[in-house]
Amino acid sequence: MCGRRARRRNGRAAEKRKAGSVTMDLHDKEILPGEILPVVVIGNGPSGICLSYLLSGYAPYLSPGAWHPNPLLHAKLREQPQRSLLDQDLEYLCEGLEGRSSNPVAVLFDSLLLPDSDFGLEHSSPLEWRYEPERAVPHLVLGKGPPGGAWHAMEGSMLTLSLANWMELPGLKLKDWMRDKRRNVRNDRATPAEIASYYEHYVSQMGLEQNFACGTTVTAVTRQPGGRDGAPPCWRVTGLQRREGEALGVTL
Ligand SMILES: Cc1cc2nc3c(=O)[nH]c(=O)nc-3n(C[C@H](O)[C@H](O)[C@H](O)COP(=O)(O)OP(=O)(O)OC[C@H]3O[C@@H](n4cnc5c(N)ncnc54)[C@H](O)[C@@H]3O)c2cc1C
Incomplete structure (x- = not known):
């Protein structure tokens, strides 16, 4: 500044x-x-x-044993469960997802926070947030x-x-x-x-x-x-x- x-x-x-x-x-x-x-x-x-x-410094990770109702996204999330999503290929994770935004990362974020909420369903989020001050x-x-x-x-x-x-x-x-x-x-x-x-x-x-x-x-x-x-x-x-x-x- x-x-x-x-x-x-x-x-x-x-x-x-x-x-x-x-x-x-x-x-x-x-x-x-x-x-x-x-x-x-x-x-x-x-x-x-x-x-x-x-x-x-809050980073999203796949919770141990978590499940996502979209089988394709679920399989992709399972590929690197130990890595924060912030360090993964977001374009790859976003592929094929549909939602109410034209921004694919926003659609991914919505889908991870509130899976299938557009259909009125209440699945819990597969994410856990870890505080990593170094980030x-x-x-x-x-x-x-x-x-x-x-x-x-x-x-x-x-x-x-x-x-x-x-x-x-x-x-x-x-x-x-x-x-x-x-x-x-x-x-x-x-x-x-x-x-x-x-x-x-x-x-x-x-x-x-x-x-x-x-x-x-x-x-x-x-x-x-x-x-x-x-x-x-x-x-x-x-x-x-x-x-x-x-x-x-x-x-x-
Ligand atoms: C009447 C109404 C009903 C709504 N109902 C829903 C609903 O039911 N569900 C839903 O999902 N969404 C609803 N929305 C939309 C929702 O409010 C927005 O999507 C959301 O607030 C957007 O968040 P934001 O952080 O992007 O922007 P905002 O919430 O608009 O926040 C941006 C802030 O930046 C401030 N700002 C702007 N310019 C400057 C500047 N130059 N300097 C400093 N500050 C500035 C503004 O004053 C504002 O406080 C509704 C909106 C309205 C108006």
């Missing part, structure tokens, strides 16, 4: 640079000036949360509101169109969370407010909070050329962070 930053309070621009500053004005985040983060995710909805889970990639997830994205903006009392467990993220069963909260899943549907609350809980339960800068709106992303000193090219992400009623400008 680049060390330059611009700060704006109450709409009045006040350029401020600190050559030796150790932290940036992202609330609760310590980012060294000049440090380049390998990944910045813009948007803290379910996609950003799930990506953060993977980038934090972790430093990253930051930026989002305008709390973790959960669009689910916070919906009318909270209606019921989801999809079965509630379709909104589930790896490693935390939505039904288990609902049971712990003493909430009932009605006709296998939940309210957007419940889903939003599940996503917020997920981020804290999985220990992802330090990677989230909420209340942050990205206003520009620009390509920075590499430096003469051999520094690699990077993207400069500029935005505003809202905090306790004030708006701050930050440049990452």
Whole structure:
């Protein structure tokens, strides 16, 4: 991340640079000036949360003795049960799968998390998630509101169109969370407010909070050329962070 930053309070621009500053004005985040983060995710909805889970070092493996209802995929998964799927040939695993997305990896992911759920069936996932900190990639997830994205903006009392467990993220069963909260899943549907609350809980339960800068709106992303000193090219992400009623400008 680049060390330059611009700060704006109450709409009045006040350029401020600190050559030796150790932290940036992202609330609760310590980012060294000049440090380049390998990944910045813009948007803290379910996609950003799930990506953060993977980038934090959680890796999917075939559970011992697990079974997948698709015989072809099952046979492929059995070929290298000791290797994480992250290290396998995803194109090969995706071949022949059909689903609701045009992205083959998304179809594979859905099929592994909730096999045959499109047919209303409830097979358990053949995956187990192992925490392998050596896989972790430093990253930051930026989002305008709390973790959960669009689910916070919906009318909270209606019921989801999809079965509630379709909104589930790896490693935390939505039904288990609902049971712990003493909430009932009605006709296998939940309210957007419940889903939003599940996503917020997920981020804290999985220990992802330090990677989230909420209340942050990205206003520009620009390509920075590499430096003469051999520094690699990077993207400069500029935005505003809202905090306790004030708006701050930050440049990452
Ligand atoms: C009314 C409604 C009902 C739905 N019902 C269902 C359902 O029943 N089942 C189902 O599967 N799906 C449903 N969906 C779709 C579901 O909400 C989305 O598929 C899902 O939220 C997409 O997740 P995402 O993480 O990709 O994006 P989002 O959830 O949209 O999250 C992206 C976040 O990024 C933020 N953002 C955008 N630009 C910036 C920026 N410049 N800087 C910082 N943050 C930014 C946005 O504010 C948002 O919070 C419904 C959607 C709506 C609107």
